[in-house]
Amino acid sequence: MEKGLRADARRNRDLIVAAAQELFLEQGVDVPLEEVARRAGVGVGTLYRRFPDRDALLRAVGEESLRRLVDLAETAWREEPDAWHALCRFLRGSVALRLGVLPAKLEPHLHQRMRVGPDLHEMRQRVIAAVLRMIERAQADGALRADVGPGDIAVLMTLNVYTPPALPGEPAMARVVEIMLDGLRADRRSPLPGTPLDGDDLRRYTAVRVPPTE
Amino acid sequence: MEKGLRADARRNRDLIVAAAQELFLEQGVDVPLEEVARRAGVGVGTLYRRFPDRDALLRAVGEESLRRLVDLAETAWREEPDAWHALCRFLRGSVALRLGVLPAKLEPHLHQRMRVGPDLHEMRQRVIAAVLRMIERAQADGALRADVGPGDIAVLMTLNVYTPPALPGEPAMARVVEIMLDGLRADRRSPLPGTPLDGDDLRRYTAVRVPPTE
DNA sequence: CGTTATGTGGAGGAAAACCTTCCGGTTAGG
DNA sequence: CCTAACCGGAAGGTTTTCCTCCACATAACG
Numbered sequence: 001m002e003k004g005l006r007a008d009a010r011r012n013r014d015l016i017v018a019a020a021q022e023l024f025l026e027q028g029v030d031v032p033l034e035e036v037a038r039r040a041g042v043g044v045g046t047l048y049r050r051f052p053d054r055d056a057l058l059r060a061v062g063e064e065s066l067r068r069l070v071d072l073a074e075t076a077w078r079e080e081p082d083a084w085h086a087l088c089r090f091l092r093g094s095v096a097l098r099l100g101v102l103p104a105k106l107e108p109h110l111h112q113r114m115r116v117g118p119d120l121h122e123m124r125q126r127v128i129a130a131v132l133r134m135i136e137r138a139q140a141d142g143a144l145r146a147d148v149g150p151g152d153i154a155v156l157m158t159l160n161v162y163t164p165p166a167l168p169g170e171p172a173m174a175r176v177v178e179i180m181l182d183g184l185r186a187d188r189r190s191p192l193p194g195t196p197l198d199g200d201d202l203r204r205y206t207a208v209r210v211p212p213t214e
Numbered sequence: 215m216e217k218g219l220r221a222d223a224r225r226n227r228d229l230i231v232a233a234a235q236e237l238f239l240e241q242g243v244d245v246p247l248e249e250v251a252r253r254a255g256v257g258v259g260t261l262y263r264r265f266p267d268r269d270a271l272l273r274a275v276g277e278e279s280l281r282r283l284v285d286l287a288e289t290a291w292r293e294e295p296d297a298w299h300a301l302c303r304f305l306r307g308s309v310a311l312r313l314g315v316l317p318a319k320l321e322p323h324l325h326q327r328m329r330v331g332p333d334l335h336e337m338r339q340r341v342i343a344a345v346l347r348m349i350e351r352a353q354a355d356g357a358l359r360a361d362v363g364p365g366d367i368a369v370l371m372t373l374n375v376y377t378p379p380a381l382p383g384e385p386a387m388a389r390v391v392e393i394m395l396d397g398l399r400a401d402r403r404s405p406l407p408g409t410p411l412d413g414d415d416l417r418r419y420t421a422v423r424v425p426p427t428e
Numbered sequence: 429c430g431t432t433a434t435g436t437g438g439a440g441g442a443a444a445a446c447c448t449t450c451c452g453g454t455t456a457g458g
Numbered sequence: 459c460c461t462a463a464c465c466g467g468a469a470g471g472t473t474t475t476c477c478t479c480c481a482c483a484t485a486a487c488g
Contacts, residue, residue, distance in 0.1 A: 006456055006463060028242060032446060043466035048448065148393070155382045155390050159373045168369045176369050179362070183397030220485055223435060246475060257437030262477060 013050050015040040021061050025100040025163070029058060055109070059120075062106040065099050066123045072097070073130035083137030084144060088181055090134065091157060095173045099161045144184060156180055227264050229254040235275050239314040239377070243272060269323070273334075276320040279313050280337045286311070287344035297351030298358060302395055304348065305371060309387045313375045358398060370394055 005013065019040035023031045033054065037047045051057040072093045080086040109120055131153060138144035160177060168176075219227065233254035237245045247268065251261045265271040286307045294300040324335050345367060352358035374391060382390075 008456065009464060012465085030244075033448095034446080037466095044447090045449085045451095045466055046464080049464080053447095148389075151386065152389055152393065155386050156393070158382065159390065162376070168372065172365065172369050175362075175366055176373065179366065179370070179397035180394060181397070183393035183395070220434060222485065226436085247477090248475075251437095258477080259437055259479085260435075263435080267477095 012042050012046055016047055017060050017064055020057050024061060025098055029105050059109055062102055063118060065102055066120060068097055070123050070126050073127045077130050083134045083141055087134045087138050092177050094157050095160045095177055097161060098163050100163055226256050226260055230261055231274050231278055234271050238275060239312055243319050273323055276316055277332060279316055280334060282311055284337050284340050287341045291344050291348060297348045297355055301348045301352050306391050308371050309374045309391055312377050314377055
């Protein structure tokens, strides 16, 4: 990505993208850019110099996220012994990405192809292709129930990925993903990780959990 | 609720709450109140007269939503033959409520008890109590897998309820809920409704689906 | 059908939030 | 040690949002 930058400039650029990613997730893509700058520990000027407008920043963040998603999907397909486990790995991994509302906000950009940098549209196609492969194979292997399609998987992933501002936390999400996977499995089910969340956990979960928004 | 209002005032009040509910879901709780007024087909003045500030409106919307959730949970428990089906009905029904981010935004209000109108905190307790009953019974009946707890159900519901701005649509969500339920079921699984979403559906789903925001 | 308390709409001014530029001072890199 | 590249944040301009106020409308009632 961005090259020919001085070392410090490069470092700051990455800090900004990281901060933006967090804030977009926490507070939506409308956060004041000044806030992004503050969290990144740089001045507004620096931010504006590197990203002329909000969209540029949004694209950069999206690029980064999509890159990770592509990597997740393709690595899963490549490294797992069979399609079913690849699918499991993909779904489990997607949770950690915490893309949030990004995919939706990114849509408009996916269609303006001719852009500097990696082609977002092409990256998305790669993810879709990988998932399609997994599904087809997993169903052929008799591991994935036959009555689901790619769209179902997509929705499941969207739900996992679109984390509410008040996030259930990694362990809780992990359990939920396993429940989903068990629902997808053609044969038998596997034990859930951890212990069941009990009434107290529920109470804790339903208790104050408003993000640091004001 | 609000009584002693003239017929037209009452009608407008309800229109405003309904419009706010939609807009809060579509665009977040920060929508300009003027926009709410416009969608409700009333003037800003009317809105401000009825709801002194944004919080008042938020409370009203939350009250309405929570009322429906309580009703869903208690009706399910009352009318279904057994606990498992009650739980199914509850989860299926929660999707339709489309509470969105409301629960999170509502949290702060749940703690200021002494309030005009119904006690939000008490309503929430009723929902929790109903779900706890369902879970306990369903597990005792051997219908619900033993290794899940109330918290897991809560997270599942949250995911269903917290619909992304670009919503997957009722039929797709219905399928997903069934997958979840199959993942929760102790014994066998039931057929999913409708037909599997195929590659085309996926493409359609991942295509432009940005809400009418600007 | 007339009266009146209650309710309505939206223009408009004040305030806040946000964007963006600009420049004196700093630092990486050779 | 020199310089091109970079940094921070104050300040000014613009847009968005809030919320009040009042002339006009209409539901309710005898």
